[in-house]
Structures are given as C-alpha cells and as structure tokens.
Amino acid sequence: MLALVLATAGGARAAGLYLHVLPVTHRSDVRLDAPGLRVSAFAADPRALAERFASGVEAVAPDHVELSLESYPQLHPLGAEGFRAASFVIDFEEPGLAALRDRLVGADTSDAALRRLADQAIPDKTLARGWDLASRVASSGSGDCSEHAVLLTALARAAGRPARVALGLLLVQQAGGVYAFGHAWSELYHAGRWVPVDATPVPQQVDAVAYLPTAILLDEGPGYAIELARGMQSTWVQRVEVR
Amino acid sequence: MFRPVRLGLLLTLAAGCASVPEPDWLSALRAREAEPLPSREIASQDRFFHARVPARTQGEITPIDDAYALRLDIGSETPMDCWIYREGLDFATSLAALSDSTFEAIGESFGEVEKRQIEQVDAGVLAGHPYLGIDWLYRIATRDGPQLGQVKHAIASKQGRGIYCQHNELGYSQSFRRVLGDLLAGLEFTAPSDAAPYFTQVSTLAIKGMRIGLERTTLVRDDAGDTRVDTKTSLLIPVTSDTLQVSDTFGVEFARSDGSLINQVHVEASNGELVSQLELNPIGEDGWQVEGTFQTKPVSVRLRPASPPTSWLGEALALRHAIAHAGVGGEVRLSRWVPQADPTRLVDESLKVERRVEPNHFAARLAMEGLEALLVVGADGSIASGSIPMGFASLEIERVYVSGAF
Numbered sequence: 001m002l003a004l005v006l007a008t009a010g011g012a013r014a015a016g017l018y019l020h021v022l023p024v025t026h027r028s029d030v031r032l033d034a035p036g037l038r039v040s041a042f043a044a045d046p047r048a049l050a051e052r053f054a055s056g057v058e059a060v061a062p063d064h065v066e067l068s069l070e071s072y073p074q075l076h077p078l079g080a081e082g083f084r085a086a087s088f089v090i091d092f093e094e095p096g097l098a099a100l101r102d103r104l105v106g107a108d109t110s111d112a113a114l115r116r117l118a119d120q121a122i123p124d125k126t127l128a129r130g131w132d133l134a135s136r137v138a139s140s141g142s143g144d145c146s147e148h149a150v151l152l153t154a155l156a157r158a159a160g161r162p163a164r165v166a167l168g169l170l171l172v173q174q175a176g177g178v179y180a181f182g183h184a185w186s187e188l189y190h191a192g193r194w195v196p197v198d199a200t201p202v203p204q205q206v207d208a209v210a211y212l213p214t215a216i217l218l219d220e221g222p223g224y225a226i227e228l229a230r231g232m233q234s235t236w237v238q239r240v241e242v243r
Numbered sequence: 244m245f246r247p248v249r250l251g252l253l254l255t256l257a258a259g260c261a262s263v264p265e266p267d268w269l270s271a272l273r274a275r276e277a278e279p280l281p282s283r284e285i286a287s288q289d290r291f292f293h294a295r296v297p298a299r300t301q302g303e304i305t306p307i308d309d310a311y312a313l314r315l316d317i318g319s320e321t322p323m324d325c326w327i328y329r330e331g332l333d334f335a336t337s338l339a340a341l342s343d344s345t346f347e348a349i350g351e352s353f354g355e356v357e358k359r360q361i362e363q364v365d366a367g368v369l370a371g372h373p374y375l376g377i378d379w380l381y382r383i384a385t386r387d388g389p390q391l392g393q394v395k396h397a398i399a400s401k402q403g404r405g406i407y408c409q410h411n412e413l414g415y416s417q418s419f420r421r422v423l424g425d426l427l428a429g430l431e432f433t434a435p436s437d438a439a440p441y442f443t444q445v446s447t448l449a450i451k452g453m454r455i456g457l458e459r460t461t462l463v464r465d466d467a468g469d470t471r472v473d474t475k476t477s478l479l480i481p482v483t484s485d486t487l488q489v490s491d492t493f494g495v496e497f498a499r500s501d502g503s504l505i506n507q508v509h510v511e512a513s514n515g516e517l518v519s520q521l522e523l524n525p526i527g528e529d530g531w532q533v534e535g536t537f538q539t540k541p542v543s544v545r546l547r548p549a550s551p552p553t554s555w556l557g558e559a560l561a562l563r564h565a566i567a568h569a570g571v572g573g574e575v576r577l578s579r580w581v582p583q584a585d586p587t588r589l590v591d592e593s594l595k596v597e598r599r600v601e602p603n604h605f606a607a608r609l610a611m612e613g614l615e616a617l618l619v620v621g622a623d624g625s626i627a628s629g630s631i632p633m634g635f636a637s638l639e640i641e642r643v644y645v646s647g648a649f
Contacts, residue, residue: 091540126486127482128488128514129488133539133540182634182635222537222585222586222587223584223585223587225583225584225585226613229614229633230612231634232634233615233633238635
C-alpha cells in the first residue's frame, strides 16, 4: 500500500507546484531580501521539524516553528563529512556524467560556474520527471528543480566540493505578493557553513527570493524514495507566515 | 469537429483557471451528449472478438498489427475510434503515447496544435472493467483562424486484452464513456484468455479529488495450488496544465496457500522508459537474491533477513487472522520486499486495527519506515480504502470494484 506513496512521491511533489501553492500570510511591507526576515512554519509535528535545524530556530509553538532567515538556516548534520563521495543518487562517477566531468578539469568551479553548468546541462525544463539520478539527468537533459539540485550536487562533488541536496520551500516575492513553493536546491560547503546554490533558473520578473530548507537528502542510496516520502508527512510545512 | 475560437487565449480557461469565464456557446458545446443508439452485433472477420455496441459501425473492422481498428458512429458529428488489442496495454504509458500521436495527427491533418491542455484525468471501472482516461482541450491554427477542440482518450482491459478508444469533438464526455462501457460489457473473445482470477479488485488513486490512476490486483491459482498475485499500478499525474508524469508498475508475486512468498518480480516504466526490472528469488535455506536493474542501474544483492518476506496474500491473511482473533487492537508485524522503497533490503511494516467502522470493516493504521497510512480493511484482510498524507494533500485510495474471495 505504501508503495503507492513512493510511486507518487516525485510526481505529487511536482504536482504540488501546479495544483497547490502553499498559503502564505505576510505584512504588506515585507521584503524577502530585507535584514531580519522571520517566518513561522506551520507543520503537523513542529518539534520534529525544529529538531532538523542546527541554527535559525527561535521558538517552537504547538503548531509552528519560528525561524530567522536573516542568515541561511543550517540543518543537521553541520559537517561536510559524508557529502563528498559518489552515491546511488549523486552518481558522478557514472559514464553518463563523463562529458560533464571533463568540462570541470581546469575550469572555474566556483558556485556560479557550477550552477551555470548544471543549468546548461538541462535544456529541457520540465516537471515531467519524478526524481532522477544524476547520471540520468545528464543523459536526458531534462528535469525540474530536483534534477537541477541532483546534477549540481554531483558536479560539485566531482569538482571536489562537499555538496548535498536540500528540500524545502522557495519563498518568492513578486508584484507585492509573497508565494511559497515546494523546491529542491543544492547546498555547497563554505568555511564551515552550508550555502544554498540553486541551479534552477528563477524568473526575471521575481523581485526577491528566500530559501527555507526543511530537509537534507541524507539517504542517497536505493532507498532514497522513502526519505522523500517521509518528508511529505509529519514535517511537511503546511503554511507560512512571513514577519 | 472544431469550433472557431472567439477569445484569443481561450485555452487558458479549463483546469482551474477561474479568472477567465467560459463563454456560453462553449459550455453548450461541451455539455452535448448523444442519445443511446440501438445495440448492434459486431465481429472481427477472423472471429477473434465479437461484441454488441450501441453505435453504427463505419467501414470495416480492420486488423492493424496487433490490434483491430473499428470506427463507431455514436450519434455525434465525429465518430469514436477504437482499437481492440490482442494483448494487454500499459495504461498510463500507452495513453501518454497515444495522446502525443493523436496531436501529431491533428497537426498534420488540421493545423498546427498551438496549445493543448489537460482537462481531466479519470480512472475507475466501466462494466466491471478497469479503465484510465484523459481528456484534452486544444487549440489549432487554421487558415480560418484559431479553432478549439477536445479529444477524449480511454484505455480499458478485459480478459487481459487492451481496449483503447478516442473521440475528437467538443462534448459527448458521458456518451464516450457510456459507449466504451457498453463495448466492454458485450465484448467476447474466442481465443483462450489467461486463467480466470479467483479474486479481483480495482482501486482508484486520487489527489485533490482528481482520480489520477488505479491499481488492479488479481489472484490466480496455478496447478500446484499456489497463488499468482498480479498488481498493476498506472498513474497519470498532471504536473502542469499540459504535462504529465507517467508511470506503470507491474508486480508479480507467487505465494503458497499460507501466504508465504515463493518469489517476486517488479517492473516499472516511467515516462515511457523501462527504469526498473527486478526479481527476488530464494537461495539456499534462509537467503534471497535480488537481481535486475533499479532506476536504470544494475542491482545484485543477497538478503539474509531475520524473517522471510511476506506476500500480498500473506499480509491479507495475517490481517484477517488478527481481526478474527484479536479484533480491535489486533496487530500484524511483517517484512516485505517493496522495491519502490528500497530493493536492497526488506522493509518492516505494521498494521494495527484501531476501531470497527462498519459491521465487516475496520479502521487500521499502516506504518512502514516512518510513513503512515490510514486504512479501512475488510474482515477478509483486504484493503477497501486508504488515505496517505502527502504534504499539500493526501493520496486517497478507494476500492471501486471487487469480485470473488480469497
């Protein structure tokens, strides 16, 4: 029975973007790029959600977690250990990624350069893919945010940079409104901190964005779908209040 | 067949864009239905099949490759085209491919398809046979200006054979399903079919009220008295107004009469690509071997579980036993091989009977690897319905057809 949720997890996550935009309440003068940005994330199990954070949590209420987004919240685990090697999902050693690996040799491997390479390697921006492994992303050249995150993470590790896949919410400010979408992006390790690097292009008409991570893909093995599905239950953020 | 479009961006209207009202003339066209016609006997020339349909056939029934094509006048301007296949079809994969080829044909015959939009995905049973359908709205460019159309597709299955129908005209949605249902009800095959199952159930899968897929389970007993459990799951998940995620999963388990697993096979196609093909077979006294490909990667793992994996039948029999002997509060704990979760190990699951909701049905909670589902199970141990929280919504499972007993 629960195999069904695993079968639909990828699609439903994407379908969430189409069928459902997360409810957001906010002050009329709020700016996502202003200092001191704070949010309340409402979830079925706020304590379990709060326990995922190493920084950023200011309070835990019965139905929500209050978070500071002034600096990018850090999720456990804090260290880079375990985020350097190839894995079933982040399979940068597979032949399918050889051409992209070759382009990294002697090249600029800054965050921006890696992000650009991953973006260019996925010319077909589509929600039709569920959750593809990095080698499949490289060969298909198609995907949504999760494929961009998986491929960028693989390219970063291939370049010797610790990297991991983050899941959570992308807060978007546009034409006076604030919206929240389920999203995936990469985190790259810089001087003891994880920094969000998003290979998925953000539309130009967007005024500002903010990232609210709620989970790290820790199981990159063949059982990765369980973790994805688990993230859609008790710790799923149901609505957001921006303060 | 088509209707000139009077609004420039009319095709933004369906599928939940509430800001553009549908004009009355379009509502009227889309609401059209045909009166049922008298039923007629039809048959393929080689007598592979015969049927009774409430429609006039147009032209001959034509064998094409592994199917028979027939054209039915159902009382609309445009006929309904159907293909009856000699073999079964992967519902979701076939519907997605046939949708694409239909739009190619429309583009070649009538004009460039400027836009297509999913109107609805639907699943269920017609005349006791499972079907999956998708309706599209589209806009084409012609020399006379843009025109609007609607094409309805559905795939069904009877006695292991696939039946695909389409109808390319605005409206007639209920007529299309009614004729398909009547075709299915009266369809008979002369060639022998697979062994008849002693138990069949069909459940629909819905998110936010849209039935996006279905799961079909059949139990067939072989000569040795073992049971073959076939589970076919088809999903068409709309992820944008014109994009689908498409998957078909086919599982086969052989189980002894006590429900213990003999072996298991899992095959999955995603977006038309075969991504997983795995087998679980026993080796020696207490070991199991997993071989195949998972998400296009080779997998070869030897499992030595503390307790052997259970089959679909074993799970249902264990639940039936718990209900019969413990009733409310009864609990079942078992291990299963669930390749979608992780093909390289067994996963533990528990089923706890929480309360009686009807004389022969109980609310139960299924837990597996930190995931939970709320179920309604029958006293026989089968699942009648379920709800699985999935963040922004829940996946709702509803059994819409059951036949036989186990």
